[in-house]
Amino acid sequence: MRKNNLEVYNTLTKKKESFVPKEEGHVRMYVCGPTTYNFIHLGNARPIVVFDTIRRYLEYLGYKVTYVQNFTDVDDKIINRANEEGQEPLQLSAKYIDEYFKDADRLKVKRANIHPKVSEHMEDIINFIKGLEEKGYAYEVDGDVYFSVRKFADYGKLSGRSIDDLLSGARVEVDQKKNDPLDFALWKKAKKGEPAWPSPWGEGRPGWHIECSAMSCKYLGQEFDIHGGGYDLVFPHHENEIAQTEALTEAPMARYWLHNGFITINQEKMSKSLGNFFLLREILEKFDPMVVRFYLLSTHYRSPLDFDNEKLEVAQKGLERLKNSYFQLNNGLKNAGSFPNGDKLKAAAQKCRSEFEEAMNDDFNTALAIASLFDLAREVNTYLKETDLDKESLLAAKEVFEDLLQVLGIVFAGHEVSDKKLDELINLAISLRQKARAAKDFATADWLRDRLKTAGVILEDSPQGTNWKLEGETKELMEKIMEIIIELREKARKNKDYPTADLIRDNLKDVGITLEDTPQGTTWK
RNA sequence: GGCGACAUAGCCAAGCGGUAAGGCAGAGGACUGCAAAUCCUUUAUUCCCCGGUUCAAAUCCGGGUGUCGCCUCCA
Numbered sequence: 026m027r028k029n030n031l032e033v034y035n036t037l038t039k040k041k042e043s044f045v046p047k048e049e050g051h052v053r054m055y056v057c058g059p060t061t062y063n064f065i066h067l068g069n070a071r072p073i074v075v076f077d078t079i080r081r082y083l084e085y086l087g088y089k090v091t092y093v094q095n096f097t098d099v100d101d102k103i104i105n106r107a108n109e110e111g112q113e114p115l116q117l118s119a120k121y122i123d124e125y126f127k128d129a130d131r132l133k134v135k136r137a138n139i140h141p142k143v144s145e146h147m148e149d150i151i152n153f154i155k156g157l158e159e160k161g162y163a164y165e166v167d168g169d170v171y172f173s174v175r176k177f178a179d180y181g182k183l184s185g186r187s188i189d190d191l192l193s194g195a196r197v198e199v200d201q202k203k204n205d206p207l208d209f210a211l212w213k214k215a216k217k218g219e220p221a222w223p224s225p226w227g228e229g230r231p232g233w234h235i236e237c238s239a240m241s242c243k244y245l246g247q248e249f250d251i252h253g254g255g256y257d258l259v260f261p262h263h264e265n266e267i268a269q270t271e272a273l274t275e276a277p278m279a280r281y282w283l284h285n286g287f288i289t290i291n292q293e294k295m296s297k298s299l300g301n302f303f304l305l306r307e308i309l310e311k312f313d314p315m316v317v318r319f320y321l322l323s324t325h326y327r328s329p330l331d332f333d334n335e336k337l338e339v340a341q342k343g344l345e346r347l348k349n350s351y352f353q354l355n356n357g358l359k360n361a362g363s364f365p366n367g368d369k370l371k372a373a374a375q376k377c378r379s380e381f382e383e384a385m386n387d388d389f390n391t392a393l394a395i396a397s398l399f400d401l402a403r404e405v406n407t408y409l410k411e412t413d414l415d416k417e418s419l420l421a422a423k424e425v426f427e428d429l430l431q432v433l434g435i436v437f438a439g440h441e442v443s444d445k446k447l448d449e450l451i452n453l454a455i456s457l458r459q460k461a462r463a464a465k466d467f468a469t470a471d472w473l474r475d476r477l478k479t480a481g482v483i484l485e486d487s488p489q490g491t492n493w494k495l496e497g498e499t500k501e502l503m504e505k506i507m508e509i510i511i512e513l514r515e516k517a518r519k520n521k522d523y524p525t526a527d528l529i530r531d532n533l534k535d536v537g538i539t540l541e542d543t544p545q546g547t548t549w550k
Numbered sequence: 551g552g553c554g555a556c557a558u559a560g561c562c563a564a565g566c567g568g569u570a571a572g573g574c575a576g577a578g579g580a581c582u583g584c585a586a587a588u589c590c591u592u593u594a595u596u597c598c599c600c601g602g603u604u605c606a607a608a609u610c611c612g613g614g615u616g617u618c619g620c621c622u623c624c625a
Contacts, residue, residue: 059625072625102623184620190552191621233623255625256555262624285625286555292617296624323573324563329556329618339562339574346573349587384564393564396572406588410581523583530585541587548587 026050026087031386033251034327036259036282037183041388046250047280051089054080054251055241055279057258058140060097061121062106065128066302067317067332068255068288068295074318075285075326075389076253077134078434082385085432093244094137095237096122098144099230104219114220115144128305131314133434141240143231147222150231153239153273154211154224162272166202168214168227174207177268183282184260209265211235234265241278242270252279256286256327257294285326292331303332315435316341322391322433343399348437350402351426356548357414358423366411367418373404374418374425381429391433398429412544440507440550441537442500449536450506451482455491457513457529458484473513480505511540511547 031044046052056076059069076094083090098118107114122142143150154170157163162176174180174188181187191207210232215221221228241249254263263282270278288295295302308317311334320340324330377397384393405422408414430436454477461469474484481497495502510529517525530540533549541548 057625060623066625069625075625100623184553186553186621257620257624260620261622287619287625289618294619294624298623327555328563331562336562336574342575343573346587353587390564392573393571396564399572403589410589518583521583527584534586539586542582542585543587 027085027382029086029382029386031086032388033281033283034388035280036284039185042281044281046088047248050087051091052083052251053091053245053249054093054253055237055245055249056092056094056137056252057237057254057262058094058096059125060100060102061118061125062100062103063121063297064124064304064306066295066297066304067308068302070128070132070305070317071288071321071326071330072253072255072285073129073134074132074321074434076283077132078322078391078432079251079253079283079389080135081432081434082389085428091139091245092135092137093139093141093241095240096125096140096142097233097236098122098142099220099236100143100233108218118144128309131309132305132318133314133436135434139244141244143236143240146236146240146243147224147231149243150235150239151212151222151224153235153242153269154231156273157211157269160272162269163211164204165226168229169202169210170212170226171203171208172211172265172269172272173204174209174268175205177272179271180268181264183267184264186260209234209261211269234262235269237262238266238269238273238278241266242274247274247276247278249279251281251283253283253285256284259284286329289329289331290333292329295332308337312337312341315437316344318434319344319395323395325388325390325392327388344435347398347402347430347435350405351423351430351437352548352550353409353543354405354419354423354426356543357409357545358416358419360545361414361416361419363417364411364413364415366413367408367415367421370404370408370415370418371421373401374422377401377404378425378429381432385432394429395433398426401425410544414545440500440503442503444499446536446538447495447499447503447506450503450510450538451493453532453536454482454506454510455484455493456532457510459491460525469513469516473509476509476512477506480509482506507538507549511549514540515547 032041033044034041054076056072059065065073080090080092096118098115103118104114107117110117154163157172158165158170162173163170164173181191188207212224212226212229212231212235214226215228215230219230221230241252252263267278290301293299293301305317316337320337321330323340323343377400380397380400381394384390384397387393401422408418454473458470458473461467461473477484481495481502483494483496485492485494510533514526514529517523517529533540538549541550
């Protein structure tokens with residue numbers, strides 16, 4: 026366990042507090058997940074990434090984390106959508122739960138320990154409501170069950186409003202069935218054609234808020250450590266959860282309430298009702314998932330984050346800088362030895378780690394934490410200009426780099442490989458050989474054929490052109506062929522045959538491969 | 551109408567009482583056969599405005615102005 030003095034901003038107390046879990050060394054957290062009637066949009070992605078990062082940092086500190094994220098799979102919007110599409114509601118939501126995981130996986134969001142669904146917790150929910158009824162906090166009216174808000178003295182403590190404020194600002198049409206306009210539904214009587222479950226109050230389904238109370242209680246118990254979600258859940262969702270849970274258990278529901286700010290478009294909240302939302306997968310068509318993740322973490326989680334393509338492009342460039350540095354670091358490691366010139370780098374690595382931790386300890390300030398990574402990248406890049414590289418120092422920097430990227434959930438993909446690219450590369454190699462043959466440079470042509478053969482690409486010349494066969498895995502083949510092409514270009518450069526060298530570089534660019542000449546040799550990406 | 555948040559360079563964004571991080575963009579220079587990448591220098595006498603507290607304020611207090619959010623489903 027790392028020593029820490031983590032402070033988190035608690036919506037409940039409206040200030041930063043020292044973070045102390047109820048059980049030493051173990052953090053229990055619950056994060057409100059999506060209602061699954063569509064693909065997730067960027068606004069949904071923010072809390073997912075933010076709380077995943079918080080979880081990763083807690084784990085980095087050495088805590089055991091029990092992470093629960095629910096799916097709301099029984100809901101009006103799901104039912105409506107399913108009716109429109111002539112589908113079963115639960116089928117529809119199951120589909121979007123699948124799709125949710127596809128998106129979350131691409132963003133490198135770790136799976137929760139438990140992903141409870143409403144549809145699978147009817148008994149827990151019903152028992153919870155029964156308990157409230159027994160305690161006098163709930164009442165039934167014609168198959169509906171409501172929570173008596175006025176019976177719960179602390180109502181409003183999370184969102185900071187009084188019952189009178191709520192009444193004066195009420196925009197809701199008063200439902201005559203309720204005893205009090207503020208009361209909210211715990212259980213809704215089934216309408217015709219709706220999914221319904223049997224209950225002591227007849228066929229019906231749960232209200233929205235009760236699921237989180239019942240499921241968090243079931244998996245995390247009383248007074249769990251962190252309850253998270255978007256800021257728009259503070260009222261009424263979380264307020265109502267508190268009322269239900271605390272009325273029943275007579276214990277605090279959660280110790281720390283964390284809420285992330287909104288994604289905005291032109292300064293306006295991105296939301297389904299405004300229709301100004303972007304589906305995550307639309308964005309992932311244009312941008313690497315890691316760029317999106319990096320962008321989401323480049324601002325403090327409680328601040329609003331404005332979205333447009335340009336901002337993603339900036340994030341992309343920034344991440345690229347880190348990525349270049351990280352890969353050049355690995356490249357430098359190949360020929361590193363033991364030299365006494367790495368003290369500054371080692372110190373920088375250590376400084377980076379401590380600044381990163383300090384930033385994260387201050388209410389998960391990822392924006393500041395990322396800045397420490399940029400500082401390390403600069404030191405690494407500077408050190409890489411040395412002719413003698415010290416392995417131990419490079420490894421120290423690499424370890425910090427990797428540990429911290431792991432916390433952020435950023436993974437740098439290695440060389441992108443695909444069969445299509447492999448084909449293009451081989452065709453390029455063949456055309457280069459053809460060029461040599463045309464120039465009667467048979468030495469080079471044969472050299473190329475032999476080297477390719479060793480690599481697993483067998484060329485066969487025929488009157489119709491050159492055919493080829495492959496032996497081996499795509500990834501290995503690509504690495505080897507690149508090695509050969511770079512070697513070929515190196516030869517040309519030595520002979521000051523720059524037109525050929527540049528032609529090779531340009532052709533590679535067309536395939537989507539960029540060459541970089543460094544003191545340690547040429548690398549590609 | 552009630553409640554709340556925020557305003558920092560061309561853009562994004564930290565800092566939240568001790569004399570303005572970081573990224574992107576721009577300018578100049580270095581390296582390079584040319585590129586790419588990288589490095590160095592440079593870019594806010596000042597943090598929306600006006601008062602106040604303090605030896606000291608972007609940071610605290612009061613008053614404006616502007617933007618946004620919640621009070622209805624929302625992450």
